[in-house]
Amino acid sequence: MPKYTLSVNGQTMTAEVDEDTPLLWVLRDHLNLLGTKFGCGVAQCGACTVHMNGNAIRSCVLPISAVSDNEIVTIEGLSKTGDHPLQIAWEENDVSQCGYCQAGQIMAAAALLSRNPTPSDEDIDRSMTNICRCGTHVRIRKAIHSASEKI
């Protein structure tokens, strides 16, 4: 099996996996980064959202062979102590229900705020396309707005 060298959360990591293995499963099964979740495997739900060079991508459909030296950041690497303004806003607004989708939601929101620090409702509608089966959308929107004020 080929061996891949990756940059994840600012660290260099290696994994020996088949070249078609999606980044999601490399993170979860080989690098023990379990915060990134699996929901559909077909780029529909966003539970597997991570950043590649600062952009939100769906890691379930990105084969490891295509990652090369691009910088990957997962929910574990979003902030040192869980204190990214979005993480704080998520807690303050008690957003989560089951919580399963929320790492992906926060990663999607973080990418949005990094290119647009003051998103309108329409911007949020356009950018936040992840599924939340529990229906926390109203609180997600609120949390993004309140984090945006603090950035």
Added chain:
Amino acid sequence: MKSTISRRNFMKVSAISGGGMLLSFSFLNANANLKQTGENLFSPNAYISLNSDGKVVIMAPNPEIGQGVKTSLPMIIAEELGINWRDVKVEFAPLKDEFGRQSVGGSGSIRGRFNELRIVGATAREMLTTAAAQTWGVPVSECYAENGKIKHSPTGKSLNYGMLASKAAELAIPSSPKLKDPKDFKIIGTRVNDVDASKITSGQALFGIDTRREGMLFAMVSRPPAYGKKLKSVDDAETLKVNGVKKVIKLENSVAVLATSTWSAKKGRDALIIEWEAAEKLESSSAHFASFEKMVMDENVEPARNDGDFETTKSQASKVLDVTYEIPTLSHGQMEPLNFFADVKEHQVELYGPTQVPGSLRAQVSKKLNIPEENIKVATPRQGGGFGRKLMTDNGVEAALISAAAKSPVQVQWTREDDMQNDFYRPAEMYRFQATLSENELLGWYQSGVAIGRGARGNSYVAGALDNYRGIGQGYESNTPIGWWRAPGACTLAYVAESFMDEICVELKKDPVAFRLEIFDKAKVNPVGRLSYDPDKYKGVVEHVAKMSNWGNTPKGIFRGFSTWYSFGSYVAEVVDIELVNGKPRVVKVYCAVNCGRVINRSGAENQVQGAIVDGICHAMFPKVTFVNGAVEETNFHAYKFLRMKDAPLDIEVDFVDSDEAPAGLGEPALPPVAAALSNAIFAATGKRIRKMPFNEQLT
């Protein structure tokens, strides 16, 4: 308020190392318990453990599927215990008899456990109070509990719980601890954030899918591709060549592939060459609905409820409405695809994973593997949604069988496609309604419902308020499996009945809110037959939501719909405000009034209501399951469509009617009314009555 622990309730207090106190509580049937375990009535388990350093650990007894009970149930204990919420650490309780009924469903966790858990907390508080009184040599009546301390009123001196724990553990258990006066509640009724909030936002919260154990293999299973098909033969030659694949296990009607990673297991599974054969009829949704259409027209079916004589009202009527509503099959689509960890050793089994019913899982695995229940450990992590899917134990049982056959600890992971094809669905349904109307009155109501499986047997609340009501429910036999889906029965009946009510209001030119109030007045003053609700409470939420939404004064550019429904002990009324954007509805605001008795966690409760409303809008608008020759056509979320942010309400305002009554259910009751409120708003906006889900297909 005094409470009594009946003779069926058992408590045990024991000292724990480090000078702490462990309190366990059980409400098992005494005789059954004696038979099972002889003299040894109690195992060393507990809801509460107090350490000498003042730290309090409270066990959350029920599975957490996103309904917030890992937070709200411990809040009840903490309230009576008299501690600061910030000093509490919450842990999941494993499956043990002394934790009472540990299944979740039917919005029953808080409803069923409120009193029981108050007693648990009050017992410990009372023992700590006695311990302090004895230490000081003062009467107990001069001592009281506050913020983790026992205080002595006359002198103001105090001792914290940690210092009293070991002494308290030696005391006799009070038979009827005094419960707090609710006006003194400090935790119950406040806004408390989810206990796992920071773990969730930092990616540290672990779910079943995250289970990792020494020597564990990852498994994926090939199950029949259609209902009615059976396993004929399997060729695993290609599978065994896949990197990482370790074993292939043939089960009764499926094949499991075990590997060193999820991806290897999936590749191996996909490389199996399996022949499936049709062993039963291969059914299709189109045939289901064709049969339903005939069945709902049959007026000679024995009614489930029959008040007065609907037929005779036809001769007095100036108009008869006669319409049919259609509801597709739905999947649960909980975010976390099913999975389960199992480690089956010869005499010892460990099961860990998502289930709403750990007790029945244990019983079933015990039977299948012929291993006594006491040798089977079951625990549950946080779960990525439930919605009723995990009332079925197939995922856990399957994992146990695979582990037993493979003689290895195993994590069975389902793909979304596996989930979609192997669900226990919300059944497809069809309803025919008739209403007989005079110039300004509803004379009679006729409803006839058909559903796959159990049948559609519920009644609208007009039953009890009308002299002439006929309700028919029929089941349709099918080999497509059905199960429980959030607010079963109510979730669809409320849509059809409350949309039809709106049709009646339009015909009679009555205001939808005023018309409902009229009906509840009739039900109160002059009930007909059995009344299954409290008309005053119904009126209460209807009036409340009318006030919240300033009913009668619809903002410009907005179209409104109203609906109300009672389920799981709670009354809910909702107003949906929409705008039309390119001919499609955008929900801008939902107003929701709830009477669910006493609210435990205001933030969690509001979150449940908001979530249920979004859930209801989502499933009214977008997804459906279509069977074609036994196979589900919508194999993943590209075709099984969920609501996204752009379709979600911009705001949902929730208000709880003040109540001192015991808490009722809340995980489900806000869902049923919203679909009708939305369809009624769409009618207000477009003049088009939506009688078929998903609405989105009706709007193009």
